Amino acid sequence: MIDPANSNTPHRSAPSGLSKTDVLWSEFKHQRDTSVFEEAEPAEYVYHVRDGAVRTCKRLSDGRRQISAFHLPGDIFGFENSGFHRFTAEAIIDTTVWMARRQDLFGEHTGLNDAVAPKDMMKLITRSLQHAEDHLLLLGRQNSLEKVAAFLLEMDLRLQKPDVMVLPMNRRDIADYLGLTLETVSRSLSMLRQQEILDFVGQTQRKIVLCDRPKLGLVARSAD
Amino acid sequence: MIDPANSNTPHRSAPSGLSKTDVLWSEFKHQRDTSVFEEAEPAEYVYHVRDGAVRTCKRLSDGRRQISAFHLPGDIFGFENSGFHRFTAEAIIDTTVWMARRQDLFGEHTGLNDAVAPKDMMKLITRSLQHAEDHLLLLGRQNSLEKVAAFLLEMDLRLQKPDVMVLPMNRRDIADYLGLTLETVSRSLSMLRQQEILDFVGQTQRKIVLCDRPKLGLVARSAD
DNA sequence: CGCCCCTTTGAAGCATATCAAACCGCGTGG
DNA sequence: CCACGCGGTTTGATATGCTTCAAAGGGGCG
Numbered sequence: 001m002i003d004p005a006n007s008n009t010p011h012r013s014a015p016s017g018l019s020k021t022d023v024l025w026s027e028f029k030h031q032r033d034t035s036v037f038e039e040a041e042p043a044e045y046v047y048h049v050r051d052g053a054v055r056t057c058k059r060l061s062d063g064r065r066q067i068s069a070f071h072l073p074g075d076i077f078g079f080e081n082s083g084f085h086r087f088t089a090e091a092i093i094d095t096t097v098w099m100a101r102r103q104d105l106f107g108e109h110t111g112l113n114d115a116v117a118p119k120d121m122m123k124l125i126t127r128s129l130q131h132a133e134d135h136l137l138l139l140g141r142q143n144s145l146e147k148v149a150a151f152l153l154e155m156d157l158r159l160q161k162p163d164v165m166v167l168p169m170n171r172r173d174i175a176d177y178l179g180l181t182l183e184t185v186s187r188s189l190s191m192l193r194q195q196e197i198l199d200f201v202g203q204t205q206r207k208i209v210l211c212d213r214p215k216l217g218l219v220a221r222s223a224d
Numbered sequence: 225m226i227d228p229a230n231s232n233t234p235h236r237s238a239p240s241g242l243s244k245t246d247v248l249w250s251e252f253k254h255q256r257d258t259s260v261f262e263e264a265e266p267a268e269y270v271y272h273v274r275d276g277a278v279r280t281c282k283r284l285s286d287g288r289r290q291i292s293a294f295h296l297p298g299d300i301f302g303f304e305n306s307g308f309h310r311f312t313a314e315a316i317i318d319t320t321v322w323m324a325r326r327q328d329l330f331g332e333h334t335g336l337n338d339a340v341a342p343k344d345m346m347k348l349i350t351r352s353l354q355h356a357e358d359h360l361l362l363l364g365r366q367n368s369l370e371k372v373a374a375f376l377l378e379m380d381l382r383l384q385k386p387d388v389m390v391l392p393m394n395r396r397d398i399a400d401y402l403g404l405t406l407e408t409v410s411r412s413l414s415m416l417r418q419q420e421i422l423d424f425v426g427q428t429q430r431k432i433v434l435c436d437r438p439k440l441g442l443v444a445r446s447a448d
Numbered sequence: 449c450g451c452c453c454c455t456t457t458g459a460a461g462c463a464t465a466t467c468a469a470a471c472c473g474c475g476t477g478g
Numbered sequence: 479c480c481a482c483g484c485g486g487t488t489t490g491a492t493a494t495g496c497t498t499c500a501a502a503g504g505g506g507c508g
Contacts, residue, residue: 058360060446064366068357122345125353133356139364140290181498187496205456221285367464404465406486408463410488413488427472
């Protein structure tokens with residue numbers, strides 16, 4: 001968990017989404033494919049992605065994995081009500097996070113309670129809930145092409161509709177997010193490319209241009 | 225929405241799960257297959273199931289449906305942070321609910337703020353989130369037999385492990401909860417019966433006895 | 449240059465969906 | 479009381495979308 005190679009610089013400022021500013025945040029770097037925290041571990045910190053990308057996932061004992069969310073720069077993750085993490089969080093690529101102690105942030109056992117308004121925490125949890133609820137419909141009732149299209153639109157939005165979308169995750173991560181295999185994800189992307197809805201930039205298949213967002217939207221929701 | 229045939233008796237008491245007692249609850253009856261509220265409707269009330277059962281679901285425009293949760297007697301549902309319902313809620317069978325105004329309960333715009341501790345609300349939302357997160361893994365990564373087994377165990381637990389489990393929902397509801405078809409649900413139940421893990425009581429296929437909960441647990445998680 | 453990881457693509461297999469038919473209990477109306 | 483229709487369920491046959499297995503190509507890095 002603690003990597004001596006990591007810097008640990010103190011900061012006093014607030015990520016967007018949290019209102020109070022007088023909380024101590026420490027910087028921490030995680031190499032790709034290392035865990036930020038593990039499922040069932042006590043939840044001592046809250047994390048703020050500065051740079052990189054993180055996946056939160058659950059695993060079955062035979063290795064099947066479901067990724068519940070991707071966390072990109074600006075996102076906050078790891079807050080838990082229960083005191084224990086319900087997910088494993090792993091760095092997808094080399095990632096820098098800022099960490100704050102839960103009790104500092106949410107003032108449970110400290111004198112300065114409500115260091116961050118409970119309202120903020122509520123907002124964060126509600127956003128997670130909403131995302132999970134939408135994802136239930138996708139996992140339970142949408143086909144592979146719709147799933148991949150929806151994924152692209154989600155990433156597009158969260159990366160603020162860049163000209164070129166650079167995906168930090170590989171095909172397997174996408175597959176485990178969408179409840180598919182990596183081959184099916186690849187085939188769906190190929191189909192979308194063939195329909196000229198997207199294109200790859202250069203030879204790396206992680207840089208994607210969305211040529212036709214409206215059409216992509218139609219594919220994502222052949223419905224709704 | 226408002227059915228004149230319904231009784232509307234005022235109550236002053238608190239469902240378990242909410243701490244304060246001085247909130248006005250009104251009783252309301254919903255016939256089976258009628259909606260309690262619709263997606264995108266303003267969320268004015270919070271609901272407490274007294275009797276019956278409710279499903280909350282999302283639909284795609286072509287009719288595909290994903291049920292996110294079943295609400296049984298004692299459950300609270302319909303609280304929304306956003307002010308608008310993100311689901312449709314429908315009575316599965318004839319159902320009695322108690323309703324309380326959101327602002328009475330959570331004291332947003334009233335003089336008596338925090339009529340119910342924000343902590344309670346947080347607990348409710350966290351429970352929903354946890355359930356949704358677990359359901360993601362089920363929908364994305366478990367096979368039909370595992371899904372049905374997990375469903376039975378969930379219902380068993382929530383009905384407090386009765387000798388005979390009486391399911392309020394039909395096979396299609398179960399299917400739409402598990403991301404399957406009703407035929408696949410039926411086949412899975414038949415397989416479990418053949419393995420003597422469960423049995424039907426009488427000729428109605430909604431009364432189920434779990435003969436071997438440990439074995440059912442093994443089926444549910446051929447993993448985890 | 450060569451190895452490894454990632455991705456794509458093809459072929460075959462399989463789990464679940466789809467289509468179809470029969471059964472059963474139940475409520476209704478003759 | 480019985481005949482009938484209907485919704486719900488089961489079961490069988492077939493179809494299909496996705497997975498599994500396999501192979502090849504490409505890029506990056508030692």
